[in-house]
Amino acid sequence: MVGTGYVGLVSGACFSELGLDVTCVDSDKDKIDTLLDGRLPIYEPGLDRLVTDNVKAGRLHFTNDLSTAVIGAKAIFIAVGTPSRRGDGHADLSYVYAAAEEIAKNADEGAIVVTKSTVPVGTGSQIKKRISVIRNDELEVAANPEFLREGSAINDFMYPDRVIIGVESIRAEGIMNDVYSFLSLNKTPVVMTSLETAEMIKYASNTFLATKITFINEFSDLCEKTGADINDVALGIGLDDRIGRKFLNAGPGFGGSCFPKDTRALVQTARDYKSPITLVEQVISINEQRKMDMVSKIIESCGGSVLSKRITILGLTFKPNTDDVRDAPSLVIIPELIKVGASISVYDPKGMSEAHMYIDNVSWNDDPYSAIDGADGVVILTEWDEFKSLDLDKMKRLVNTPLIIDLRNMFRPDDIFKKGFDYVSIGRSSVYGANKNRL
């Protein structure tokens, strides 16, 4: 498994749990040292036990040395990052190609090179070309995009809705079926298809989900203006099987390490092929604007200005149960609030050390109550379970102004009103908005 990040480490640990002998490779020495030291470089629920058990069982190994790790490997997965290329939004494939070329120099004859990273259509065939420059015997190439979600990654890997595999030969199909033989136990559907189609499925899937989130976010604005309630609208449409309930939670805009970069990359691919997908172009710009709209909402809720006000942000990660803050709405909303004079105090259960790399000029807190102390407004940016059980009486004693701005609709308005807070949420009529006397 080349690349030992959220996808590589989880996939490697799960494959080893299923009985395969796995070596996870990463070029980041600190990451591998951390793992060799018995610690995890990322937070993912349940992963520590899985890694410890399988290391102990002798099925899971870690190294920085790709050249020796691939020797004897039947299948070599590439799970390195594919971030946005600076400037134009294309996927940056330099890590993928660097890994593929290194693999080509050392892999055994007959090994299969599988992309697990999210890569634009055509990448598999590019990898083949690059390999053929390095060696005469062709390595098999396959595409096996990953669909796990951070926060529930182990379960998603072990019990996927489906597995997508793109291959170009019966032999490659056979090897991939062997690697994934555990799927037959749960009768998991496997879509065996071409390289190009497998690559395209991943982008179609992620851009569809990003569109679904954007759809409900735009409806939430309309609900606020019309007196409808977005939570009930989402429920009402989601109960229709053709629509489905997932990804219909209105919020501050999608973020994370996948949707923002994957929507951008798909748009670029489509433009390159002169077949633009303008719907997704629109989704990207609506989502960018969404984060700015949330800034305005916070300012309005604070009476029109946050100048010299202390605003507490609860939740920095793009979603709960992960420490990942990449492209999280917090990274836009916090600096914008600082620009207009707010003093920001933050707390996140798992994302604090990651967030330190992206956010400056805020006060960092080890618990939610110290973050809330003296606040003129408390903003919920990530719906961590920990926030659901906050002691509202204690909060009320600590804050300067009793105002909760809930950008995830985590709370029931009545529960908050009862405790004497003003409460602003999204996509609900003014009845559920901030206390009318205050606004």
Ligand code: NAD
């Ligand atoms: P990550 O940044 O957490 O991990 C990538 C790792 O690859 C890093 O540790 C990096 O040091 C390592 N790496 C880079 N070049 C290398 C090389 N040449 N040799 C060895 N290691 C190298 O990224 P991630 O979140 O795990 O995502 C990996 C891929 O999977 C991306 O394409 C992403 O879009 C896709 N994906 C991610 C998720 C998710 O939830 N994070 C879900 C599905 C798919």
